[in-house]
Each structure stands twice: as C-alpha cells, then as structure tokens.
Amino acid sequence: MARRVTAEEARAICTETELGSWLKTDQIEPLESIIGQERAVKALEFGLEIDDQGFNIFVAGPPGTGRTTAVKNFLESIAKTRAVPSDWCYVYNFRDPYTPRALELPAGKGMQFARDMKDFITSARREIPRAFESEEYAKKREETIESFNAKRSRLFQELNERASQAGFVIQPTPTGLFIIPVVEGEPIKDKDFAALPRARQEEIIRRREELEAEVASTFRELQNLERMAQEAIKELDQQVAAYVLEILLREMREKYQSLPSVLIYLEAVKMDILDNLPLFRGRAEGERPATPWHREDPFRRYEVNTLVDNSELAGAPVIVEYNPTYSNLVGRIEREAVFGALITDFTMIRPGALHKANGGYLVIPVEEMLRNPFSWDGLKRALREGRVIIEDLGERLGLFTTKTLQPEPIPLRLKVILLGDPLLYYIFFHYDPDFQELFKVKAEFGTLMDRTPENVRKYAAFFRTLCEKEKLLHLDASAVAKLVEYGSRLAEDQAKLATQFSEIADVVREACYYARREGALYVSASHVRQAIEARFYRSNLIQERIQEMIRRRFIKIEVTGVRPGQVNGLAVIDLGDISFGRPQRITATVAAGKEGVIDIEREARLGGRIHTKGVLILTGYLNEKYYREAPLSLAARLVFEQNYEGVEGDSASSTELYALLSALSGLPLKQNLAVTGSVNQKGEIQAVGGINEKIEGFFDVCRARGLTGDQGVIIPAANRENLMLREDVVDAIREGRFHIYLVETVDEGIELLTGVPAGERDAEGKFPPDTVHGRVAARLREMAEQVENLEEKEEEKTEENEGNNTGAGGGTDGAED
Secondary structure: OOEEOOHHHHOOOOOHHHHOOOOEHHHOOOOOOOOOOHHHHHHHHHHHHOOOOOEOEEEEOOOOOOHHHHHHHHHHHHHOOOOOOOEEEEEOOOOOOOOOEEEEEOOOHHHHHHHHHHHHHHHHHHHHHHHHOOHHHHHHHHHHHHHHHHHHHHHHHHHHHHHHHOOEEEEEEOOEEEEEEEEOOEEOOHHHHHHOOHHHHHHHHHHHHHHHHHHHHHHHHHHHHHHHHHHHHHHHHHHHHHHHHHHHHHHHHHHOOOOHHHHHHHHHHHHHHHHOHHHHHOOOOOOOOOOOOOOOOHHHHHOOEEEEOOOOOOOOOEEEOOOOOHHHHHOEEOOEEEOOEEEOOHHHEEOOHHHHOOOOEEEEEHHHHHOOOOHHHHHHHHHHHOEEOOOOHHHHOOOOOOOOOOOOOEEOOOEEEEEEOHHHHHHHHHHOHHHHHHEOEEEEOOOEEEOOHHHHHHHHHHHHHHHHHOOOOOEEHHHHHHHHHHHHHHHOOOOEEEOOHHHHHHHHHHHHHHHHHHOOOOEOHHHHHHHHHHHHHHHOHHHHHHHHHHHOOOOOOOOOOEEEOEEEEEEEEEOOOOEEEEEEEEEEEEEOOOOEEEEHHHHOOOEOHHHHHHHHHHHHHHHHHHOOOOOOOOEEEEEEOOOOOOEOOOOOHHHHHHHHHHHHHOOEEEOOEEEOOEEOOOOEEEOOOOHHHHHHHHHHHHHHHOOOOOOEEEEEHHHHHHOOOOHHHHHHHHOOOOEEEEEOEHHHHHHHHHOOOOOOOOOOOOOOOOOHHHHHHHHHHHHHHHHHHHHHHHHHHHHHHHHHHHHHHHHHHHHHO
C-alpha cells in the first residue's frame, strides 16, 4: 500500500543533538585530521611508514573531495617529525669534464660549501700572486737560474776549449752555432779554404766532423739542462703555490673533515690549480686576452652548483608538482647561445621535482602527468633504479648525437604519492605491469561519510579551520546546521554527509560575503541559504527557459485531469555545475501484433543502452504477469514526447510501464501525479538517482500552473532516505499542497494513478474483470484472438492461392499433352 511522505521525512533537519553545546565555530577546536576518510588515512599511514621499495601510494578519489589539500596537510604534519635530508651539489670533474660529480652534504651545507669555495678561489687568486712577488721567492728563483746558467757557461767553455784544441772556433749566430777553421791563429774564409791543398782540406773536414758530433752532444746537454731548469722553476713555483694553498685549505679541510667526498674534491682542486698556475699568477705568456663578450671563464670550473638546498627546511620536504613535465621531474641541462652555438657546463644543471623531494614526499596529479609525454616513463625509471639521471630527452630517445654533459646520477630515497581518479588507478593496474610493482598502496578517498554527531562536529571544525586560514567570518550554529543539511543534499542521503569540501567551502566563502555586506559579526543560516540560492541562480538560465516553455505550453505537460496511455515522467538534466529536474510526457500506444514493445527512442537512436535494457524488462514483466491469459501478441510503442536529445538510464521504466498498462486497460492516468522509478521483471520498484531534483522539477511546474492540493510525485520507497528537498517544497508538503507517495510495486503505483485496484488472481488463477490487471488481461486475449484470426485468414488465403496456382498449372500441362 502506497503511503505519503511527511514533511519531517522530506528533509533531515540538523538538530541541536547533532550540533552539540557550542554556539559558534570559534568556540570549538580546529580540525586536526582528514574528515571522513579513515580508510584512506590508514592506507596513507601504512604507505608512509613502510620503507620497502615499491610501496609508493596512489590516492584515488574524485575531484572536489579535498584529496590534494588533505594529503598535503597530512604529509606536512608527518614531514615535521622526519629528519631534514641532505643537500646535493654538482662540481667539476677534473678527470672527465663531461661527467660532473655529485656531492652529498648535510642539510644547509650545500650553499655554505659553495660560498666557501668561492672565497677560497678568490683568496687563491689574491695570495698566489703575492707569494710570487716576495723577495724570498725571487731569491730562490734567481739562485736556481744562476745555478743552471753556470752549468750552461761551463758547457760552452768546455766546448770552446775542445774546438780550440781541434783548430776551430765556435761562433754563435741568430741561426745557430757555426764551426769555423783557424789557420795560423786566424779564422779562415771560404775562398782561402778553397785555396788550401786537397790533403789539408780533407784533414780540416775530418776534424770538423768530429767536432760537430761533440757540439751536437753538448747541444743536447744544453737542451736537457734547459728542460731541467724549467722543471726546477716549475717545481719551485708549485712548492710556493702549494704552501699558499695548504694554508688556505687547512680551515676547509677541518670544516668538512667528516665528508670524504668533499676532501677528495678539495685535493683535486688543489692539483688542478697547481697544474694551471698561470691562471692565478696572471695572463700566461702568449695567451690572447678574452673578448669582453666571450662566455667562457676558466675559473668557472671551481664553482659549486648547489642543486638542492634544504637549509630552510624544518623536516622532510613535501613537494607538489602541478606541472610534471619530463624536465620538471628529472631535471634538465640548460644551454646558452653564443654566436649561434649552444654551450653548457655543470653550473647550468637544474634540479627536478625528484631532486627537491628526495628524502621526503613528492605529490603528483596523475592526470597532469599523463598530459606530458615521457613523464610517466621517466618517473618509473627513477623509482625502479633508485636514482635520478639527468639527461636530455633527445639523447635518451637517440634522436641527437651531439656531445653533452652526463651528470653523475643521484641516489633516490622518497615516497611518491599520485593523485587521480579511481578509473585511472584501474587502467594503470591492468595495463602497466610496472605500476603494480611501484605503487603497491592504494588510498581511496570516498565521497560520503556517516552523518553522526561526531562527524557533524568535524564538519564544524573544518569550517573553523577554513575561516581562520582565509580570514573569514565565523559561523553560528544555525549556519553550520544549514551546511550540514547541504552536505546531506549533496550526498543525496539523509544518513550521510558529502565530502566534497571544495564545493562546501565555496558556499562558506559566499555566505561570508553576504554576511559582511550586511555588517553581521557571524555567518548565519540566512546567509548560507542566500549563498546556495545565488549559486543556483547564476547557472539555472536553461532551467528557467525550460520552465517558461512549459508554462507557455510550448512543451506539453499537463498537471490536472486524466489521460489514457499518458503519464508524466521525471528526468534530470546535469549541466556540470548544477542539475535540475525536468518533467517529461511519456505516451504509449498499443495494437494487436507480433512486434512486442518497441522503444521509439531506440529506433531513433536517441536511447542509451541502459534505457534500452529498461524497456526490454517491460516485455519480461508482461510475459511474467499475463502468460496464463494468452501468448503476448501486441505491438506497443513507447516514446518520450518532445524529446530531441539522448535518453539514458532506466529510472523511467516504471513510468513507461504505467503508460503501457493504461493503454492496454483503457484506464486513464492522473496527470496531477508524476512518476519515477526503475522496475524489474517481477514488478518491484527500484531506487533511482537524482530524486530531489526530479521532485522539485515537477513541483516548480505545478506551482507555476497553480497548486491544486492533489498534485504530487510517486517515487520508489527505497528512495525515502534520499529525500533532502528544498525548504519551500517541504513547506508545501506540510501544508498539504503537494504530496510524495512511496511505492514498492507496480500495483501500488498503478492504483494511485488510475484509482482502480490493481487486482490479484483468484483461486482459478484469473484477475477480477474490474481491476487493472483484469482489463489488461482481457485486452491481451482480444489481441491474441485478433492475431490468431488474422493468421488463419492469411493461411486460408495462402492455401487458396496455392490451389489456384496448381489448377492453372494442370490445365496448361493438359493442353500441352
């Protein structure tokens, strides 16, 4: 038996019992945890505490549930208790300049080390030249030079003595040493040498060749002596520079004595400076002065590129990367254009989000990552290998072969948290094997939570936190009550609250605006109601146009009288930001035939798969209900009148069934009632969605046409707890100007619509003739008889035609014989 819904059942009012003893949100404690997501919180805690590889987290949940803000706040609270991770720097590799080295330093030491190195090089450039300008260095250098000059003079003296003994004199010239014969104490000229006897000439030539060998040997000794002199000078210079560098490095070595990698690097810096002393003493001989626009600086190799600086952190880092491109994730190597050429060095290596979050937590919206090519592959590679490799994307793909930097990989120790829709989780899980190995923890955010006094208090605590964070006016108890009711409205459940905190927070912000405009000290229920109505008004232009077309009867909807085979259905139009109900006339026509129930929407390709399923169920119901009377022999057509868009869902299947039963029985249906509900083959009415919008849509039409006091909506009894109707609809129900009926079966609904009993089979298995089912059964028998008679006539006609054809054929054969 259908029953009416009371005003109290039509909307779950938030009572004082739910609110508690507080009067305003500034009198309660602020929110300390995530609301209504206990399952997700436990999953997050587990994923963050376990250190094994691959236990990264995928946070699944629809947008608007506050998942990003909630996860970030949750991570920040945990990160405060964790240690600050190390700094990372890149330095020049003196053995292989194309492979910069990575140095790990304690938190806050990276920038300090860079400053110390800068000061060290500045001091070295100042002190090394001073050391070479000292008198002590000049004296030692002069002594070294004089020592080698003395050896050189002695060699020349010995050579001249041997030449004199052999009868020659050695004369130095700009082009080398000349060996000139001496005859009778005087150097002989070429013409005089030619005048000498042949035997004398040969003797002089033989002695000259012997002397030339001695000269060559002496010359080699001089070259060795010159080289030894240069090496001695160089060794002296390095000793002087090394002494200066040792003094300058002493403090740095003490400061970084616990970091072996830094000490190794400092030693390499020292050796490189000693190998390049001309750079520190001034411009080397023969070196061309660098042009002022030239980019290269020989001292850049001693700089320190602080890749990650954690000096300002108070715990582990929490990085949210909203633009996860490949470069933003794994880092990049920048370049500068100089005269058309792109140049780079280790100082132009830039960090990615993986570097910044190393030792902490990295949060990535997975939808944004999928919009950027290669980002997902780059993230998987870093997590799988446990290190971050900075390389050009083109080089990784093998598209370019130009020589570039290959920075040393940095070890990776962090937790990655992906934020995405649940559908994306299942897509990754089924189609990417790596995903199952790398993201083993799923934290799913729900859209609903139980409406309990405890959760209502958390709702209020959330409002307090929001008001304090954004400097909004606090809410009084009446405003919180309206927001709680609004949360149940969003949840479409009197026993639940929606966790779509982004939308609820917007209502609070708008209500605060109206309160401040009125000069109120607190936000009250009237301000919340005004904000909700204004939000709907800004977006309901299409609804108003539809309502106007119904009011002006461009769209035919009747709210009074009775009509056979015609019923008011209820549909929901979802525009994204709002949804509203639209009454829809549904009609049915029947005739004898074999086609069965034909869905015109499907034939016109306007019906979706679920709607088609709902129509097919009607045939199952008719077969189940009336199989005893006669085989189902009808041609019925169902249509949504004046519908030119797609139809989807099975919430109108009971409505279509009522129209069909009316057309079969000939009983008119009340037009003052609208219907929604899904039906199964057993005639049970099932719950549907959008129940509040559907009811309100028909109420608005009735109010525009004039409420008569007998108008209302028939809904599934299973939807009773989904009722969170507008307050004006609730007031009309309370005043008896509008009604809502709950039904559990088709029989209850058809009795309401026709005013005639549905009927039940008697002891003989027949429906009473004056009931709905009795009339339908009688009509089906009539149609079955019509179809049977028509088939018999067609068979007789076919047999007669065949007999005529046979007789005509026999006469022809006889004539031929």
